[in-house]
Amino acid sequence: MKRALENAQPTNFKERKKQKLAEARTIAVQSPPATSKTTAAGPSRLPNDKLKPIPGAIDVEKFAEARAFEINALKSAIQTTKWDTHHALLPESNYEPFRSASTTRAWQVLPRHLRRRAASHNPRRVPLRLRDKARAEMDPVRKKALGRTLPKLGKKRxxxxDVKFLKRQRNKRWLETHIWHAKRMKMEDMWGYRLAVTPTEKAFRPSHRASIHGSILHDASYQSLVELKGPEATLRSVLEVCCDPQLPSPGAPRFTLGVRVANTFIYEPKAYPYCLICPIIVMWRARLSHTATLGSKKGKGKGKEKQAQPNPPNDLRTVWIRFHPSVYSEVFSALRSSISQVLEDTSAGNSIVDVQLTDIRGEVGIFEIMGPQSSQILRGALSPVMANAGDEFKKFWGLLRNLQSSGSVPTDMIAGFTVNDPRLKFPPKNAKVELPTGDIISSSMPVAPSANLAVCNLWDQNIRNSLKNPRYQTKEINERRSKNLVPGTFLNPLRTDDRIPVMLIQTSVEDRDFKDTEGIHGWTLIFPAGWCMSFLQQLTFTGTRVAGQREHKTQGFEAGTTYFPSDFPSVEAYDTYAATKAEKDEAKWTRTPPAKRVNYAKIGTRSPWKPDWEVVLGLKMPPSEPAITDEESAPDLVPTQRENNHQEESTTEDVAHHNRAWLLRGPEVRSMISDLRRDLYPGQQLLTIVNNLRAKRSQPLLGDTIKADDLLRSALVSVHISICSKGCPDDLSMIYSMPDAELQEWRKGLIKVVHDPAAGEVEFLNLPDIVPSPDSIIGYITTGGFSLSRGEGFAIGAVTLTSLLELEKQVKRVSNYAKDSIFVKVRSRKGRHCRLARLEVVQN
Known part of the structure; x- marks a missing residue:
């Protein structure tokens, strides 16, 4: 009876699984063979067995046959307890029953960064050593569905x-690192490229920590690049015609030497302050005179001899202009018009001038490496050729090891040098910072920008074309590495190996006048096309995180800087961006059931999909009927929207060209606003300021067709929004002004929060429920969310210049302090709750 109970099979699933695991983890034992002579007490034993002599030799074959059962049992136990990659040790029929006995599945063995969601359905997505285990763990139904009915084509057919990939790039372009990004990040079609948006893993906070404490890399090779060639005086005039007059001229001596890059904004020729296109980066090619070259060769000459001498007036120079890819046609057209205007003025003197405008997109790769550890990563990943390097570069490269932040380097400085093939120095080792032993730690880098340091062969198109295809494939480099006696040692560069010219540019994302947060500093690495994957694998192996478009935008948001094109209203690129986003949001809202979506008409949201800047500025009348109502049916919505769109188009055509919105920005914005606030006629004062800036660049003054009041009324100003209480603003939130009485109540509650948080919250209970009228909207938030660096809600938006002047006057009326903060109310488009926020003007 007891034996029958032991042999009974368990009916519960957990018991069967437990018994199965117990049997799989038990080593089988062979029972002793039965003898012919037996007694009642058991098998008989011969008395002379102990006296048998021990054999002097053992027959291996007979001994293995005698112990065959124990050997097979031990192999089976190894297979069931821990999966062995060498399946040849065990026949297929032997390890088939024990496949489910392992405690970990094939995908759990992999490191986290190699796991894929598709791997659970396709065993070919796992490494080769685990594919057999993955196939064994698959569902039989799924395994049968993956079976191919038709054989594969032969390798020759x-x-x-490359032909397959070219077919996928008919309406877009791929970066060289596209396949690497596509395996790890979510991709979208943007600006004519297929770009990475965000990593598939949860990388929002880790990416922010990497930019603050470590390093993060962004492939910016999609940015447009244009080359200008011509006489220096002509190129200087071309840039001054279309660049922002508030900022330093790109033709200033600090930039024409080629030791720094110039960050400015480009407008249509002679159209300032209207027709802003985008921010640009201007870079001049550094050239050395004969004296500077001799001084660098000697190495012991005086410092004055090493400086670059001014070039002759008719000397040909080269300029690179880098900008956002969404406005390539606008920038190219503006530069071409500027060249035509300058050449017309120059041809009056009967002099022949030739200026070349060339598109060099795709000829260089651009990596942006941000974070305090970016210097050590570049120091460990790159291997410069020191044979022909100058003394200044050797000093720069030596100090790069102990650089704790590139923010201590002179802003926008350029360093050009030549490196060996990065694949020879694999795996890379990051440089370690060695802090000085003295009591005083220098916060600045004792290397000044110079032409000797900025000279680089990357400007030569013939050199770029010769390096477009690496001389050796990665397979050949690995074969050379496999012949090393000591594994892991670096390869010595040969004379036939490639030497790549690169440029390092100091890059900072910061608003120096905004003291609420710290900037993010790093380097921009520029190198010839064809080497993106070689440098990417070298840099990512150091532990550097890789950023997509979302992480790249977050860096500017955390630093308090505006991001193009989402934070540039009144620009054509912003209109395209806003229209695309509005289409997606409206489509998602339409798919949502009426009971689950927000009724924007009921809560009083006038424009839920796209900011109506013309209505806020007073250039257009608001729509008489709400555009979105849940009570109306879908067929009724179509005629209403078409009528509104037709009305908008007709109204826009009636508006004069000079009455359209324009964005006021630059380092002098705050001083300009203070001057306008003190003037009795701010419109006339603004017109005078604009004419002075235009005269500074030899542009004609604004004529009588533009009225001073229209210029003032159509101006927008970028602002920072900091929430004073809980919550964080989101995109398209509305910014409201407040009456003096309500502002005083908000200020009383804010003061009580500082002294007594509990009492202050009581004061705030009724104020957020006051819904302002749509007429008090003074602007919109373009980028908002929770700021990780500040630990509170933060946003970047834009308000009208006239309302900003009124808020400045309101501060003097309500507050006793002249430099008190400007307060506004912020309301999300999806709710009625209002929040108090501080407003500050953006100057970068």
Whole structure:
């Protein structure tokens, strides 16, 4: 009876699984063979067995046959307890029953960064050593569905991979690192490229920590690049015609030497302050005179001899202009018009001038490496050629090891040098910071920008074309590495190996006048096309995180700087961006059931999909009927929207060209606003300021067709919004002004929060429920959310200049302090709750 109970099979699933695991983890034992002579007490034993002599030799074959059962049992136990990659040790029929006995699945063995969601459905997405285990763990139904009914084409009949990839790039372009990004990040079509938006893993906070404490890399090779060639005086005039007059001229001596890059804004020629296109980066090619070259060769000459001498007036110079890819046609057209205007003025003197405008997109790769550890990562990943390097570069490269932040380097400085093939120095080792032993730690880098340091062969198109295809493939480099006696040692560069010219540019994302947060500093690495994957694998192996478009935008948001094009209203690129986003949001809202979506008409949101800047500025009348109502049916919505759109188009055509919105920005914005606030006629004062800036660049003054009041009324100003209480603003939130009485109540509650938080919250209970009228909207938030660096809600938006002047006057009326903060109310488009916020003007 007891034996029958032991042999009974358990009916519960957990018991069966437990018994199965117990049997799989038990080593089988062979029972002793039965003898012919037996007694009642058991098998008989011969008395002379102990006296048998021990054999002097053992027959291996007979001994293995005698112990065959124990050997097979031990192998089976190894297979069931821990999966062995060498399946040849055990026949297929032996390890088939024990496949489910392992405690970990094939995908749990992999490190986290190699796991893929598709791997659970396709065993070919796992490494080769685990594919057999993955196939064994698959569902039999799924395994059968993956079976191919038709055989694969032979290798000779298969189309090449480059032909396959070219077919996918008919309406867009791929970066060289596209396949690497596509395996790890979410991709979208943007600005004519297929770009990475965000990593598939949860990388929002880790990416922010990497930019603050470590390093993060962004492939910016999609940015447009244009080359200008011509006489220096002509190029200087071309840039001054279309660049922002508030900022330093790109033709200033500090930039024409080629030791720094110039960050400015480009407008349509002679159209300032209207027709802003985008921010640009201007870079001049550094050139050395004969005296500077001799001084650098000697190495012991005086410092004055090493400086670059001014070039002759008719000397040909080269300028690179880097900008956002969404406005390539606008920038190219503006530069071409500027060249035409300058050449017309120059041709009056019967002199022949030739200026070349060339598109060099795709000829260089651009990596942005941000974070305090970016210097050590570049120091460990790159291997410069020191044979032909100058003394200044050797000093710069030596100090780069102990640089704790690139923010201590002179802003926007350029360093050009030549490096060996990065694949020879794999795996890279990051440089370690060695802090000085003295009591005083220098916060600045004792290397000044110079032409000797900025000279680089990357400007030569012939050199770039010769390096477009690496001389050796990665397979050949690995074969050389496999012949090393000591594994992991670096390869010595040969004379036939490639030497790549690169440029390092100091990059900072910061608003120096905004003291609420710290900036993010790093380097921009520029190198010839064809080497993106070589540098990417070298840099990512150091532990550097890789950023997509979302992480790249977050860096500017955390630093308090505006991001193009989302934070540039009144620009054509912003209109395209806002229209695309509005289409997506409206489509998502339409798919949502009426009971689950927000009724924007009921809560009083006038424009839920796209900011109506013309209505806020007073250039257009608000719509008489709400555009979105849940009570109306879908067929009724279509005629209403078409009528509104037709009305907008007709109204826009009636508005004069000079009456359209324009964005006031630059380092002098705050001083300009203070001057306008003190003037009795701010419109006339603004017109005078604009004419002075235009005269500074030899541009004609604004004529009588533009009225001073229209210029003032159509101006927008970028602002920072900091929430005073809980919550964080989101995109398209509305910014309201408040009456003096309500502002005083908000200020009383804010003061009580500082002294007594509990009492202050009581004061705030009724104020947020006061819904202001749509007429008090003074602007919109373009980028908002929770700021990780500040620990509170933060946003970047834009308000009208006239309302900003009124808020400045309101501060003097309500507050006793002249420099008190400007307060506004912020309301999300999806709710009625209002929040108090501080407003500050953006100057960068």
């Amino acid at each position: 298969r189309p090449p991979l």
